[in-house]
Amino acid sequence: MKVLMKGNEAVAEAAVRGGCRAFFGYPITPQNEIPEYLSRRLPEVGGCFIQAESEVSAINMVYGAAAAGARAMTSSSSPGISLKQEGISYICGAELPCVIVNMVRGGPGLGGIQPAQSDYFQTVKGGGHGDYHMLVYAPNTVQEAVNIMYDAFDKADAYRMPVMILGDGMIGQIMEAVELPPIKDPANFPKKDWATDGTGVGKDRRIVNSLYIEPDVLEEVNHRLFARYDELKKNETRYEEFMCDDAEIVLVAYGTVARIAKSAVSELRAKGIKAGLIRPITLYPFPSEAINAIAAKDCVKSFITTELSMGQMIEDVKLAVNGLKPVDFYGRTGGNVMTPEDLVNYVLNKEDK
Amino acid sequence: MEEKIIIAGFGGQGVLSLGQFIAYAAIADGKEVTWLPSYGPEMRGGTSNCSVVVCDKEVASPIVARPDCLIAMNKPSLYKFVNNVKEGGTVIVNSSLIPDKVERTDVKAVYIDAQELALQAGNARTANIVVLGAYVKLSGLFQKELVAEMIKNKFANKPKVIPANLKALDLGFEAAGK
Amino acid sequence: MAVVFEKTNMLTETPFHYCPGCTHGIAHRLVAECLQELGVEGNVIGIAPVGCAVFAYNYFNCDMQQAAHGRAPAVATGAKRTNPDKVVFAYQGDGDLASIGTAEIIHAAARGENITVIFINNAIYGMTGGQMAPTTLLGQKSTTSQAGRSVALNGNPIKVCEMLATLDGPSYIARCALSDTANVNKAKKAIKKAFENQIAGKGFAMVELLSSCPTNWGMTPTQAVDFVKEEMTKVFPLGVYKDIDKE
Numbered sequence: 001m002k003v004l005m006k007g008n009e010a011v012a013e014a015a016v017r018g019g020c021r022a023f024f025g026y027p028i029t030p031q032n033e034i035p036e037y038l039s040r041r042l043p044e045v046g047g048c049f050i051q052a053e054s055e056v057s058a059i060n061m062v063y064g065a066a067a068a069g070a071r072a073m074t075s076s077s078s079p080g081i082s083l084k085q086e087g088i089s090y091i092c093g094a095e096l097p098c099v100i101v102n103m104v105r106g107g108p109g110l111g112g113i114q115p116a117q118s119d120y121f122q123t124v125k126g127g128g129h130g131d132y133h134m135l136v137y138a139p140n141t142v143q144e145a146v147n148i149m150y151d152a153f154d155k156a157d158a159y160r161m162p163v164m165i166l167g168d169g170m171i172g173q174i175m176e177a178v179e180l181p182p183i184k185d186p187a188n189f190p191k192k193d194w195a196t197d198g199t200g201v202g203k204d205r206r207i208v209n210s211l212y213i214e215p216d217v218l219e220e221v222n223h224r225l226f227a228r229y230d231e232l233k234k235n236e237t238r239y240e241e242f243m244c245d246d247a248e249i250v251l252v253a254y255g256t257v258a259r260i261a262k263s264a265v266s267e268l269r270a271k272g273i274k275a276g277l278i279r280p281i282t283l284y285p286f287p288s289e290a291i292n293a294i295a296a297k298d299c300v301k302s303f304i305t306t307e308l309s310m311g312q313m314i315e316d317v318k319l320a321v322n323g324l325k326p327v328d329f330y331g332r333t334g335g336n337v338m339t340p341e342d343l344v345n346y347v348l349n350k351e352d353k
Numbered sequence: 354m355e356e357k358i359i360i361a362g363f364g365g366q367g368v369l370s371l372g373q374f375i376a377y378a379a380i381a382d383g384k385e386v387t388w389l390p391s392y393g394p395e396m397r398g399g400t401s402n403c404s405v406v407v408c409d410k411e412v413a414s415p416i417v418a419r420p421d422c423l424i425a426m427n428k429p430s431l432y433k434f435v436n437n438v439k440e441g442g443t444v445i446v447n448s449s450l451i452p453d454k455v456e457r458t459d460v461k462a463v464y465i466d467a468q469e470l471a472l473q474a475g476n477a478r479t480a481n482i483v484v485l486g487a488y489v490k491l492s493g494l495f496q497k498e499l500v501a502e503m504i505k506n507k508f509a510n511k512p513k514v515i516p517a518n519l520k521a522l523d524l525g526f527e528a529a530g531k
Numbered sequence: 532m533a534v535v536f537e538k539t540n541m542l543t544e545t546p547f548h549y550c551p552g553c554t555h556g557i558a559h560r561l562v563a564e565c566l567q568e569l570g571v572e573g574n575v576i577g578i579a580p581v582g583c584a585v586f587a588y589n590y591f592n593c594d595m596q597q598a599a600h601g602r603a604p605a606v607a608t609g610a611k612r613t614n615p616d617k618v619v620f621a622y623q624g625d626g627d628l629a630s631i632g633t634a635e636i637i638h639a640a641a642r643g644e645n646i647t648v649i650f651i652n653n654a655i656y657g658m659t660g661g662q663m664a665p666t667t668l669l670g671q672k673s674t675t676s677q678a679g680r681s682v683a684l685n686g687n688p689i690k691v692c693e694m695l696a697t698l699d700g701p702s703y704i705a706r707c708a709l710s711d712t713a714n715v716n717k718a719k720k721a722i723k724k725a726f727e728n729q730i731a732g733k734g735f736a737m738v739e740l741l742s743s744c745p746t747n748w749g750m751t752p753t754q755a756v757d758f759v760k761e762e763m764t765k766v767f768p769l770g771v772y773k774d775i776d777k778e
Contacts (some may be wrong), residue, residue: 048612053635060602068576068613174389196595197594262414
């Protein structure tokens with residue numbers, strides 16, 4: 001049965017159904033419904049909720065809980081994610097599974113509280129120190145956010161790395177009808193023989209650590225992590241194509257902007273312009289091969305990357321297109337959101353030139 | 354079909370819940386819907402608005418720039434959004450708080466004395482439901498009975514307020530039909 | 532032949548990397564002995580800090596987590612809340628706990644987080660090479676207070692036990708010194724009580740151990756323990772600052 005739910009609350013419920021039993025967070029708009037919801041929901045399933053003293057503490061509580069074997073998560077919005085970057089780097093270095101939700105707002109600095117996509121760089125290019133990546137999803141509907149959240153801990157456990165769900169103020173605040181999946185039975189979760197759950201002694205003792213003082217050992221760790229990222233690229237890259245078969249102009253957009261772009265594509269088609277859309281669902285790994293294949297098609301004349309930023313994902317789009325076709329950019333910032341009409345007009349003006 | 358609605362007013366006028374009732378009714382009617390509120394400091398007492406998109410297939414953009422219908426519960430909201438309404442669209446004006454007439458001639462303006470009708474319904478806080486009734490009549494999207502069911506479900510734990518809300522729905526529905 | 536002294540099971544075979552005369556070794560030994568005597572082997576999660584004790588994960592014979600600088604109380608919170616039946620301890624130095632990690636320690640204490648914290652106060656940053664710590668004494672020289680710590684420039688040393696004892700959360704707060712046999716024995720009693728409180732579910736307990744750093748203080752080991760006893764205890768008086776059993 002479908003129920004009408006706010007994005008933030010739906011994500012929180014999907015987390016519980018996907019096995020989350022520990023949440024640590026700190027208030028920040030526009031994601032507050034997630035901690036609020038979980039503060040009453042987690043105790044019902046024997047889970048633990050703590051409002052930490054800061055984002056820094058919250059991510060380190062996630063570190064401790066994940067290291068001890070729990071399915072733990074945190075959520076925040078851009079300035080709070082900046083504060084969590086230290087912990088995220090340690091979590092990646094210590095190869096711990098967890099889930100982090102970022103309902104992005106405008107920046108830099110305190111910025112604003114309206115939707116933005118200006119955290120692309122800090123999410124997919126690192127953000128913290130060191131060579132690392134996370135598995136990053138950018139859902140475009142509440143249902144997709146629910147489905148991704150539901151399986152996020154399975155992915156995190158499988159690859160022993162954080163999964164970040166990159167939403168924006170709109171995904172967090174919007175209400176849509178969603179089908180909630182059944183609650184997963186923790187008995188079926190994979191055993192974590194590496195977890196420091198307190199039972200280890202002597203030879204069976206386990207250590208969760210990101211310090212490798214010997215250069216050769218640390219280099220080996222880096223190679224091990226990147227071998228895992230290659231597996232991610234092979235197995236987890238996800239994207240959606242919309243009307244790309246005969247498209248001459250291909251829009252590239254992720255998250256809620258992709259919905260706006262989809263409307264624009266339909267309107268452009270109604271005006272006789274062959275537009276299409278490619279929507280990365282995973283931002284890391286990025287669907288570079290799919291974009292490159294489209295760029296190689298004769299019918300494709302150009303790409304337009306559209307984002308709620310000054311242009312961040314466009315760098316990966318350009319790398320994927322690799323000079324085969326021009327890549328243009330249309331963006332709004334500050335919390336302003338483009339309308340389908342804005343995009344249509346941008347394309348029409350370009351066509352006129 | 355695709356119907357885009359903007360509902361705007363003061364915080365506390367039930368603007369967001371009015372939008373939610375439309376969303377609930379849309380789902381009960383087997384349609385797809387998005388409900389997107391403005392959020393931020395204005396939630397605490399200032400202006401408040403939400404965008405609702407009802408569609409028979411998946412809603413693409415939840416952003417409403419050119420609404421088919423504007424529901425203006427106060428004067429600033431009317432002037433903020435009236436020029437965005439699609440040609441041939443509908444503007445529902447809460448005439449209890451807005452003495453002005455809609456100047457545009459290419460839209461259908463309907464004036465509902467929501468406050469007065471809410472008092473007649475027996476509860477001054479049902480003004481948003483009065484307007485909901487008017488919207489149900491004007492849009493023809495859903496059966497009034499379906500919306501009445503939504504109201505009963507929503508107030509299931511406050512059964513005392515149900516009769517006034519149902520009355521408000523009826524009064525708004527009738528007022529829009531005049 | 533009668534055995535009069537044994538290595539405790541709660542320490543691994545790995546030799547300590549600590550400098551000669553450093554009291555980290557004593558502190559490790561006391562913590563390990565207490566855990567063994569309490570019979571919690573196989574039920575312990577330890578949190579190592581950043582600083583000289585960063586390698587503590589190599590020494591304690593239990594599951595260990597290495598935390599980011601100052602974050603050990605937050606990491607311990609995550610481990611304890613998801614494993615409430617395990618004994619969880621954080622082992623932190625003065626830079627870690629009293630400088631970069633002040634928020635974490637204060638809020639773990641305020642929540643009455645049911646963990647045990649061992650706080651090594653040697654008034655200096657050891658691992659990074661002898662910089663001024665939040666607990667460096669007035670007049671004490673360090674590589675970043677070369678003329679000696681001054682109030683005007685650096686403010687006064689932070690007294691963590693006194694500060695945390697003002698909170699309602701902690702069950703036990705004590706300061707001991709690893710300066711001589713009698714004080715080491717007192718320290719062991721305090722550490723044991725801090726763990727007993729956790730096992731009994733009484734909430735947050737912390738033992739501050741005034742410790743020596745002959746290497747960075749530029750002293751011999753004996754001069755260093757004398758400095759602990761004669762100088763540090765003047766600024767950081769020994770004693771029990773909070774004990775809910777006595778209230």
